[in-house]
Amino acid sequence: MADDVLLAETTRGGRVESRHYGAAVVVDAQGGVVFAAGDVTSPVFPRSTVKAFMALPLVAQGAADKYALPDAALALACASHQGEPAHVAVATDMLGRTGRDYTALECGTHWPLDTASARALAATGEEACALHNCCSGKHAGFICLACATGVNPEHYTRPEHPIMQTMARTLTAVTGAPHTEENRGVDGCAIPTWAIPLSALALGFARFGTGVGLDAEHAAAATRLRTAIATNPFMVAGSGQFDTLVMQDVAPHALTKMGAEGVMTVALPTQGLGIAIKCRDGGIRAAEAAAAALIARFGKLDSPNIQHFMRRTLKNWNGQIVGELRAAAELAGAHLPAQAN
Amino acid sequence: MADDVLLAETTRGGRVESRHYGAAVVVDAQGGVVFAAGDVTSPVFPRSTVKAFMALPLVAQGAADKYALPDAALALACASHQGEPAHVAVATDMLGRTGRDYTALECGTHWPLDTASARALAATGEEACALHNCCSGKHAGFICLACATGVNPEHYTRPEHPIMQTMARTLTAVTGAPHTEENRGVDGCAIPTWAIPLSALALGFARFGTGVGLDAEHAAAATRLRTAIATNPFMVAGSGQFDTLVMQDVAPHALTKMGAEGVMTVALPTQGLGIAIKCRDGGIRAAEAAAAALIARFGKLDSPNIQHFMRRTLKNWNGQIVGELRAAAELAGAHLPAQAN
Secondary structure, eight states: OTTOEEEEEEEETTEEEEEEEEEEEEEETTOOEEEEESOOSSEEOOGGGGHHHHTHHHHHTTHHHHTTOOHHHHHHHTOOOOOOHHHHHHHHHHHHTTTOOGGGOOSOOOOOSSHHHHHHHHHTTOOOOGGGSTTHHHHHHHHHHHHHTTOOOTTTTSTTSHHHHHHHHHHHHHHOSOOSGGGEEEOTTSSEEEOEEHHHHHHHHHHHHHOTTSOHHHHHHHHHHHHHHHHOHHHHSOTTOHHHHHHHHHTTSOEEEEETTTEEEEEETTTTEEEEEEETTOOHHHHHHHHHHHHHHHSOOOOHHHHHHHEEEEEOTTSOEEEEEEEOHHHHGGGSOSSOO | OTTOEEEEEEEETTEEEEEEEEEEEEEETTOOEEEEESOOSSEEOOGGGGHHHHTHHHHHTTHHHHTTOOHHHHHHHTOOOOOOHHHHHHHHHHHHTTTOOGGGOOSOOOOOSSHHHHHHHHHTTOOOOGGGSTTHHHHHHHHHHHHHTTOOOTTTTSTTSHHHHHHHHHHHHHHOSOOSGGGEEEOTTSSEEEOEEHHHHHHHHHHHHHOTTSOHHHHHHHHHHHHHHHHOHHHHSOTTOHHHHHHHHHTTSOEEEEETTTEEEEEETTTTEEEEEEETTOOHHHHHHHHHHHHHHHSOOOOHHHHHHHEEEEEOTTSOEEEEEEEOHHHHGGGSOSSOO
């Protein structure tokens, strides 16, 4: 995009080595634009960032109550997890409450993204299954929703299935952007993903964080999901992950969610704002740095992990510092730490 | 960089999802620029792309002969390998010929980059060691060079060590660009890396591929290394890797090498050309797509893997096609395949 702005850059030997460009926007729950950099109106695929929006019907339609889902399960329904044992246990439990198991999942199988967990699993001689898929909690949520509302969950990932029709309606309501066949793609876990303006994605998070602009059922569900996420940041991502570390520091004042291909979103309930970032090249490291900068600046928040992700040292395999990754000064302003940490 | 050009883009649901920008240059062995797109004069860190240049002294100073290093070992000295058992075996053998073992390596330890090999290693209950580091072959080469020439290899990664001084002189001779303290950084494996113009990096590969512009010893060493690489493409990278797959198809007519942070280089000996690409954001997938395009266009080469990396389908965890990754039409011209494969 011709009008993309610098989001973050890496250095080595005191020189810039790589640069990431993209767009970022901060809006309030009425859709007022508080900050915009780059093209924030062209459609982008939100990917996994909207999992919390997709969990609203799980609560609003009574499935969470029917199956007495604990907050950890609600958080996992909003998660891109690392396939660590605790994640797998909660996903297994969610499915078990419907009388089903991992064979009901249609997300596909991959080994745990947490490499230590993958090696530990391999050491047992077992194979990965769909429970280890980073989206298994969201999919378990879909199955809970289907079973609780009398819908056959089979083929729940298909666009024409009632569950995915519910998702399209919910996402339209929360973001204000249409979710139709025209702007639909297929996500990594087989469900649809719809391309929407970055500003609409940010608006969705301003609404999710405040309830303003949502109907009463969605507003109540958002309140419950915010608590579940804020009290279970490990469930939302996992060891060493931005979302887990930053939310351990500052939730519920910032609720963050990464998405594939360099998308990051943040709800700032205390400030009544939503943030959406797209790193044009798909680089998540830059989207994280930009998100940390905007959380500090517009969330008026500070913490060790916010500082770390805004400006952090890069080390080689011997632990030697070789450079740094830092958010663009244009985003961070005076909040950029004086040195990497 | 304001004048970066589109290198490659990904699509999803028929829309562009992500875009990668950067620079690319094709030069002949006299330094004549055949093609240039973007900023090809500002310094970039070549990272692992110059390993073959760093292996020239290993041959030219007699270490390869003294230790009777087979071609597989010479190829591994030029490699960023995946830590697969065959790579580890050759690195172990190289060190053994000097009477040393993995404890002499100063590259640091990481688990095999090939995930199946990492899991297989974990299943044995063993831990990773420096032999699994993707640079262990290069480092074993440094140790062979030191031992063969009567230099104590200890601290061979430090800039002031005689081996690294030899590397700086060799890289200066091959690329024509100065390698001094001023443009020096530290690489991931602890040795220095020097930022040089992208055009100088390409010139080095035109010279390496032809011998033109090299002194007699380096020219002879380059001939031997080209044969070693062309006949051992698996040693240079590993399972599923661009360098291995493309060279299995078209070596010795194209000798390719990836580097960290989105750098790709190619020698086209038959055409007498060298190629260097920097994806500004560090994205290797885009540098690979661009390299495939320029190999087709300026190397006058075609193969299944060249077509695949130029324009390939992207699949989700269920194997469903969700989009494609394609080189920019501005780079590929008429060589861009009509559809992804």
